[in-house]
Amino acid sequence: MTALAVRHIDLSTTRSDSHAGDAAAFSVFWWKDLPLGMRASLAEELPFGEAQLRQFAAEYGAAQLASRSPALGAPLRATFEGRPKQALTLTHLAEAADLVDELDRLATAAAASASDISVVICTRDRGEALAACLASVTAQHSPAGEIIVVDNSRDGGAASICQRFPQVRHVHEPRPGLSVARNAGIRASSHDIVAFTDDDVELHPGWTAEVARAFADKDVEALAGLVLPARLDTPAQRIFQLDMGGFGTTFVPLRFDHRFLEETRPHGAHVWKIGAGANMAFRRALFDRIGLFDERLGAGAAGCSEDSELWYRMLAHGGACLYEPRAVVFHHHRRELPELRHQARSYMKGHVAALVAQYDAFGDRGNLQRIFGQLPVYFLKTFLKGLLEGRQGRPETLTAEVAGWIAGLQFLLRPKWRRQRAPQLSAEGAGR
Template sequence: MTGFPVRHIDLSAVRTDKHPGNAPAFSIFWWKDLPLGMRASLPDELPFGEAQLRQFVAEYAALQLAARSPAFGAPLRATFEGNPKPALTMAQVLEAGDHLIEEMDLLASATAVAAERVSIVICTRDRGEALAECLKSVTAQRSAPGEIIVVDNSESGNAEPICRRFPEVRHLREPRPGLSVARNAGIHASRGEIVAFTDDDVELHPGWTGEIARAFADESIDAMTGLVLPARLDTPAQCIFQLGIGGFGSTFVPLRFDHRFFDETRPNGAHVWKIGAGANMAFRRRLFERIGLFDERLGAGAAGCSEDSELWYRLLAKGGACLYEPRAVVFHHHRKDLHQLRRQMRSYMKGHVAALVAQYDEFGDRGNVARIFGQLPVHFLKRFLKGFLEGPRGRQETLAAEFAGWAAGLQFLVRSGWRRQRAPRLISDGGMQ
């Protein structure tokens, strides 16, 4: 799989596609600042014709109006797989006629909500160059956050010189290894009513903080996640992660995840990983007092991954609600080579199994065990057969690593001391217990 140059197309302004048609491309479509969709195209599918661009507008407008306009049935709730239920036909959109552009402009309007209630926490470990690029995008936000905290999880504290370049940034040393440990340290140090997280290998859209603040204007929302787009797709490994594995999701309309989604999916292991990604998430600070902090047994530097999805599981199990709002956009730099990608996928699967064990121990939901011993083995078998019949491409490149991660995760079933631990809690004065 070769590289796919990433390009951004604003359908509110573009009428003709300037692509020369001699190379593949990964196109991300927008209506001004509103993300609409994306697609990978081979050279013989490019450039897009004028009629095709108009068709894209109609298709994407149907999705956005159904999800965001109460007149068309919004808001949408997540289905079993975390996808929106269709609520608007193309014919209904076309009936809007001249009002379509006006409606889309209204949906795409930038928010005026201030973000001073938002504390941004960025956890980093030995990735100075990436951190510097991340902080450039953080300090360029249209709506300035209340504070920016970099939690330095390196052994030497090597993020401090980088943080000194940015006067707005507070450097916090956390020598205990582990992403969950670092995130909890950031929560403990933060002062904002809303705590937003992103990663050091991410760059933020200029409207990110404003969209987070706008989402939390709804008092019924306890947490939110946003859209994670690829920053670049230059290498086969980056393309495999985005196109073969699915990246960090591809939903471009807002979805509410609450007790209905949890109740529907609970018997089969609630698919909370569909809610979003830890590279783009935020929480009300008071939520951590109610349900606890990140489980320090999970995440990079510990079991491997899924500290974010396990927290969402707790949130939904205890009656909370999480909004997925793709207006809040970040751009993620995927792993560049196959060795790094395989290591990442092994870690992801190991952490996923560990989180399923932790969720079962906390709530007794047998669907978590059924996923470990039923759904995941079936998934591996299907992928193997697909690769045997069609050849090793796409996700087949990481199948052995994912299987190895699953096998490594089984150890957590027999580690009684590990299984007795629980996530720490944030007490009202800001401390932890």
Template sequence: MNGDAFRVRHIDLETTDIDGDAGDTASLSIFWWKDLPLGMRASLPDELPYSRAHLRQFAAEFSAAQLAARSTSLGAPLRATYWGWPKSALSLAAALDARDLIDSLDQLATASSASAQDISVVICTRDRGPALARCLSSIAKQRSAPGEVVVVDNSRDGNARSVCMQFPEVRYIHETRPGLSVARTAGVRASRHGIIAFTDDDVEVHAGWTAEIARVFAERDVEALTGLVLPARLDTLAQRRFQFDMGGFGTTFVPLVFDQRFFEETRPNGAHVWKIGAGANMAFRRSAFDRVGLFDERLGAGAAGCSEDSELWYRLLATGGACLYEPRAVVFHHHRSDWPGLRRQMRAYMKGHVAALVVQYDNFGDRGNIIRIWIKLPAYFLRTFLRTLFDGPPGRIGILAAEVEGWLAGLQFLLRFGWRKRRALPRQNLVEERAR
């Protein structure tokens, strides 16, 4: 996957039975059934085009996964396992024996027609005008228009204002205090509706994004939702390394419930809340913020580095809530295209991750967070180094070095006692909420 050319292509298996690809370029093929994302495959040129038999095999395989994950008569919804993966409840053979397989998939793939008028879309931006314009253009094409779109400009000089003026439906907020959590909190406070959906300025959203978010909150009693984040392009080596070696923002194509069982199972080693999703595609009921507080302003880009989203999910789960991952809600992310940018990103991710672990320990006293800092993360670094040394892709050692740098930078938060005293909610409130 290291060649100069690499395409992202989309294949609708409902209408395609012959792959017209010339087979001259490596590709990440993302498969759909109408508007329902099914799965993806990375292929070298000599593996393309896919034969009709391969396409049928993919359709059967993906159908089995979707039926198991979405049909209540077959055991759905699936709960997340220790590593955040779905626990299979239906075999491929059983799915192939099921009656009216295609009709069932057709029904599951029915696009949502739910109204999104109770959704406030919040986009936080800083000095990325062209990317913001692209994001807002995609939101303007939603099948179900949101109740409002709020752009929080975190730049010093308010340079996103001119972009927002091109979109009359957008409400513009200028938040001069730096930090993604500060900006997201400003967006929550400025928003007017009962559901608050977040995406980033380097994202383009699928036309059904808001409608699918609205459907979930109408049908399911959950406080938080995350969705599928697909790569928009894989033109550069840095983008491919992030997607294939670092896992991108997740590759699961079936819905998952992250509940108390998931939290308790992973809690002894630091609850795996980062598996729940990505801040580039998440939504909350407003009542969730009323219950556990807003984003912790010590975390996130412009502060500790990142993990302001996963720390909030931690609070929700630790106090009895649940989060749903629903891949029907799709966005397309423009990964960082340059190698220095990727290294900075991975350093910031690890630094922010350690900071969030400290915050989670301070809020709830869960020692698994400290175990992850001192035992689990160093073990991950060692395993990755040994694996990469003997059979690693080009550049992985450089990314690992950036992660180690981030870990070392994050250790400072253990000693910053003044920093540790500031919380999104007082610990007493969180402990009382957990005991209910």
């Protein structure tokens, strides 16, 4: 398959598809500023007809109505693997107002002030990507209270990039590790909400306002948002998005709470389904209560999963996280297959390390079941599927994942590593 064009279709205004039907495409559907869904289509499936577009609007619109209606207790509670627990009834549908009017109401862009938000971006030797990220952060409809770039390079080379943006504060943290950098950003922040994104991300112009709107609900203490692909030009980008699942495909809001953990922890709670570290935010008070990111995890340390381990810890302490897809970012996936293979290995190694850390902290044997039961089954199923479907490039990334799994098993044999815990947020060195 050649380059897969990423296109955005507003179903509130689009009546005919302008696609020529000469190439495959990846379509993201919106209703004004409300993201609705996405699908990859072969060239022969395009362009979409008017009836198809109306059908998409009806199906996606009904899902939004079902998941955002206060009469149904929205947002819906997440069940196993992060799927929504449906609550829509035929009676409610029959009594619902006109779907178009309701979608227009739901799609109203947030106007909330983001002045109480500290945006933290951690970076390491990716100046061009950082510049694009900062251009999108500084162009938000609702400006953040502060923007902090934590430079995790040895020489603090991102300072010259930050100087182009007067609103940005540069913090140099030479100790390697994404969790170390994120913790430095938290300590440097001075506002009640700390929002994280990555240097390979560009933000939707309404991102900060949507984060602020979500946190206007006093019960929300953590937030994860929707991560869409920025481009799907290369085989590596397409494999990550289409074969490996990207950063998730859910377009309806979900609530992950202690009940989600209790129902799933015997078999290994799938907390990574909550979202991705490229689009997340927390009340600062949460770090006072449960601690900071675990510095054994994340890029530059065990590999990744510092975000999912924090969510696991939060749920285990009775907290809750709202997944709100109205907070949208666009991620630039790895362009080349060697980079993707390295990422796949790192992700799986970090995933296993996080499972070990979660087992040590809370004694939930479902984490071990995930390591020794679910993951080998996943490897086998993925291998057979790739064999039957002839997925180009997938065997190489699967091999990298298996290598990461094997590398992650070492953490079971490191008692000193296993006794460590996440650092605490102290008043000393804090930005406030």
